[in-house]
Amino acid sequence: MKALFIRNLKVYFRDKASVFFSLLAVLIIFMLYLLFLGDMWISNLPDLPGVRAMMDSWIIAGLLAVTSITTVMGAFGTMVDDRAHKIIKDFDAAPISKGKIVAGYELSSFVIGVIMSLLMLVIGELYIVSRGGAWLTPTALLTVLGLILLSALCNTALVSFVVSFFRSQNAFSTASSLLGTLVGFMTGIYMPVGMMPSAVQLIIKVFPVSHAALLLRQTMMAAPMAQVYAGAPAAMQQAFEQEMGVVFHLGGQPMSVATSLAILMGTAVVFYGLSILNFSRKRR
């Protein structure tokens, strides 16, 4: 399995185009933020010191959540390609079990998701600081690292389940572009959660990736938010948090951190199980 794991990593990173395309959604969101989304949201907020840094942290947190799922999806492309080009036959004829072959794809996709998220974190932090924000505190950094791992785990399980249905490259690339287009909405980045109709809000609140975004926002924005809302009434901050998807409310009650963590972990376990079922069902 180690050999396959390393091979999958090499195949993914060697193909510069596929790396680029798995980051395309992230780049588009970031460009839109730089061009106008950022200014638009900041103009809607009270003119307090540190607003810019707070919103920069907000967008980077969202981008981290998006990077994780789109790169995991891109990494799973190797598996679909191998099936389409029959490369899988070469593995099947070797004394390695099918379970280990699948595990090799999953492990490498997880690791690719983590590597790309870390890269995104570095770029994001450099961006925040270059625009006058502050570095993450060591505690916040550790929490973010933990969240990156958890989010990659959850996304690997999710994508693995989805990919277990695909045999053709066409189906896969369609699904990838669909994900790339929708993920910005599903995580409440193109349009903050608070602006969406309630039905859409509900979809966002059950989408595991938005919980990764939520937890990342809470962690990365804690310090900048404290600075911005230092002298303001608590209700003002709460309204902002609810509007921008820093805290989700369900049935009038704020969802706890534990709930979001449980959703991420639950998704990982359930979808991992489902994908194993689906992969074994496909076997002749």
Place this chain on the structure above:
Amino acid sequence: MDKIIEVTGLKKAYGSVQAVRGLDFYVERGKLFAFLGPNGAGKSTTIDILCTILKPDGGEVLVDGHRLGHEDAGIRSAIGVVFQDHLLDPLLSVEENIRTRAGLYHMAGKQLNDAVKHAAAAADVTEFMRRPYGKLSGGQKRRADIARALINTPQVLFLDEPTTGLDPQTRKSVWESIRTLQQTTGLTVFLTTHYMEEAAEADYVIVIDHGDIAARGTPTELKASYASDQLRLAASNDHALRALLEDRGLAYTCAAGSVVVKISDTMDALEILALVKGHIKGFEVLSGTMDDAFIGITGREIRE
């Protein structure tokens, strides 16, 4: 006799299409065994089954003492396969490809390094080890495929149409490498082909058509039983020549301006020549080829 592969009653259908209908054959250890047949005859299906990739619908298969369906891992460790398609990663170098595939056989460290070196030397790929597989020529790719198949020093090497799509010169050199490998290492080679001249070089040939064995034997045996020798006559007096042949009750055909008489033995030509020498300006005696044998067996020329 040491049988390394034994197949009895092998069957496989795709839906209502019978790809393989009850094959029985065996392969002797250390021999070069060829499966000859047109496209769609069931060659690849048979190879895929023997390589444990495809489950047969019925029949027994023993490969190097391992029973298919029960000891698949044993079979996989004992075989090397060169598939019809090029199945290595185009963006990785030949060396990276061979190394990662070596990892599939539970090799590591020095053992792996030695195996890579050995396989590379045996398949003659050392020169382009560091080049990306996708940038190689067809012949080089095929050699890399063979190196990959040799990584676990297999007992049997399966090759599914190893020379298809190569230019004649490369085809010849790839073929010679395979032959040399089999002769020097005592490796058993099982290959499929639709080239007659390749089948003619094998130790044993099975002609397969429509999923059934149409004929089997050494190339010499096949030629002897299915191909007849020919006497080609260039007539100086066409009319008289034909009349003479008809008079003697000798069947003949006309092809490319010459009169062709089928003879059972090349020596028979002498008698006929003595008879017709006044009416001919030249002649040729041809012994039967695998092509003739194939046409004799299947009743038609090979479909390309």
